[in-house]
Amino acid sequence: MQTPTFPTQAVVLAGGQGSRLRPYTDDRPKPMVEIPGTGTPIIGHQLAWLAEEGVTDVVVSCGHLAEVLQEWLDSAVLPLRVKTVVETEPLGRGGGLKYAAAALPHPDQPWYATNGDIWTRFSLREMAAFHAERDAAATLALARPRIPWGAVETDAFGHITDFIESPPSPYLINAGVYVFSAEFTGLLPDVGDHERTTFPRLARERRLAGFPLPNGAYWRAIDTAKDLTEAAKELSTQVR
Template identity: 25%
Template sequence: MSRPLKAVKPFSTAMLLAAGLGKRMRPLTDHKPKPLVEVAGKTLIDHVLDRLAFCDVETAVVNVHYFAEQMEAHLAGRRRPRILISDERAGLLDSGGGVRKALPLLGKAPFIVCNCDSFWIEGPQVNLEALKAHWDPARMDILMLVAATATSVGFDGRGDYHLDSHGALARRRECETAPFAYAGVLLIKPELFEGTPEIFSLNRLFDAAEAKGRLFGKRLDGIWLHVGTPQAVKEAEEKIALSPVE
């Protein structure tokens, strides 16, 4: 096990949520974890890690549970960013609990959290760099990348959030639809995890930040690819094939 990180600059570290069972991706995940499913000749987790490396993220902490040995073997070949493993073989901790367990590896500065089934085709701006540039710690506890549901690939829900003219987010009510979906990438302050339980969803922190007026969003520039099912893999590959830039 590598030694925990000490003082680091904001957003030089990232947490990749990669421990899930990938049930919706079956049968592709019958014998491999979802982050190792390939889209356009590259695994899902490498699509995400390549974007982090491009934006000079130095260290990525990856939690593992399902087919953990396969994940560790695959990640051993990465050099940028540096990979640290957060081991959840003993039991899944949900999204928030997974980040909480990894805090000693993430350092004390604000960091990035990424899902491993979401990436995007870039528009004119590099989305992760734009997200970091938009961060304002005086106003924000969490800043999400959000995608317009109307132009996204592989997303079939009713949306997650409304985005106002100041960038503040409001979760849709149960009977509503919302124009934006959480695109699987966010910036967050580590102190939000103080006093949280061992097992919990990040939604708990999202709702708490919203209640304080400190949950904000940045609209994704490009096309969001939500790759959660075998059909979504095909749809993403078709969209990538038509795009001059992936």
């Protein structure tokens, strides 16, 4: 088997309105929200991570308050080359991803993509190798988040036997980080949602792979003010 060629290009989807993060997103897009105590917006952490994983070129897909994000990118000292694209009309998640991918510098090579509200650290190279080994058209990172409520265990008779605070979910979820083959761009809809069209089709063809995040890998989606607080608390105990 040939040694896989690791992607050097990526798309960051940063166009969401972040309505559940208001008032933080009243004057900035969600990826520009800072995790307390870090002094850096979410997208800054993402770009640093991508650079550490060998990415040299990133296309940022902007939408809500795009100019705020563009101004920050223009003024920041970045570890890689960044280009922005802005949809002139709503294209849906799949159409937006295809529009952004058209601006990648190497259309004949594989690429990463990540949602702009994800804060994570794991080896993208390992994920890319996993993707290549399975000859997949697309590979999704899979996370097992903790349930935000306490769980109760019972015996067969109905007696409560234990209480478990915030247990891991029994289900894996889409972690919002991807590896795509070069051909995947052409499989995306021009307008619409690829998770309702392209992904199900690839799953039926056994060309969609799922990469479980390694044990101990940090992952959190920043959707609410509580997520910001929890991320700051967790990151204060992290080395990275």
